[in-house]
Amino acid sequence: DADVTQTPRNRITKTGKRIMLECSQTKGHDRMYWYRQDPGLGLRLIYYSFDVKDINKGEISDGYSVSRQAQAKFSLSLESAIPNQTALYFCATSEDRDYLLGLFFGEGSRLTVL
Amino acid sequence: GENVEQHPSTLSVQEGDSAVIKCTYSDSASNYFPWYKQELGKRPQLIIDIRSNVGEKKDQRIAVTLNKTAKHFSLHITETQPEDSAVYFCAAPFSGYALNFGKGTSLLVTP
Numbered sequence: 001d002a003d004v005t006q007t008p009r010n011r012i013t014k015t016g017k018r019i020m021l022e023c024s025q026t027k028g029h030d031r032m033y034w035y036r037q038d039p040g041l042g043l044r045l046i047y048y049s050f051d052v053k054d055i056n057k058g059e060i061s062d063g064y065s066v067s068r069q070a071q072a073k074f075s076l077s078l079e080s081a082i083p084n085q086t087a088l089y090f091c092a093t094s095e096d097r098d099y100l101l102g103l104f105f106g107e108g109s110r111l112t113v114l
Numbered sequence: 115g116e117n118v119e120q121h122p123s124t125l126s127v128q129e130g131d132s133a134v135i136k137c138t139y140s141d142s143a144s145n146y147f148p149w150y151k152q153e154l155g156k157r158p159q160l161i162i163d164i165r166s167n168v169g170e171k172k173d174q175r176i177a178v179t180l181n182k183t184a185k186h187f188s189l190h191i192t193e194t195q196p197e198d199s200a201v202y203f204c205a206a207p208f209s210g211y212a213l214n215f216g217k218g219t220s221l222l223v224t225p
Contacts, residue, residue: 033212042203042217058212090157100146100207102160
């Protein structure tokens with residue numbers, strides 16, 4: 001089945017380290033998103049991209065950067081990780097239409113920054 | 115961005131009872147309102163959505179209602195079952211083509 005795959009699924013790192021979370025999808029969708037989930041805060045949008053040349057900031061982009069390497073790949077980077085970036089990160093995709101459609105989420109990447 | 119308020123944060127019902135979760139949004143131009151269910155340790159999954167040209171949509175035991183004048187929408191689950199226990203998220207558009215999510219409602223259905 002077509003899916004959204006995130007790597008790594010779990011990562012423990014130290015403050016100041018550079019971390020990259022990768023997302024690839026076989027759904028053929030043009031739109032890709034990175035969300036962060038914290039208990040009690042729901043899902044917050046970090047960045048989104050509607051095609052390879054399009055990158056947009058979300059609600060909480062500070063401290064993060066992204067790269068859309070191909071239609072199927074969208075990576076999230078933390079240049080210098082800090083403890084309050086400890087969270088569960090989700091990549092998501094959606095079809096390209098002139099109206100909104102539902103998101104398909106990956107299984108999540110749990111990041112712990114010590 | 116679009117501010118989405120979701121209530122309650124936790125909800126406990128007995129099996130067979132109904133559950134209602136409410137969300138409000140601030141942008142009157144918003145036109146798409148999905149609901150997601152996230153089981154423990156799993157990814158969020160879309161369970162139902164509604165567009166602004168209709169007031170209600172049903173799918174078996176779940177339904178969503180939309181009140182555009184009041185800018186709120188609700189998820190209704192009837193005849194709840196233990197497998198309905200999960201965290202439910204509402205969402206509304208952000209900048210037209212992304213979604214902002216509510217903070218979630220943890221629903222517990224007790225046998």
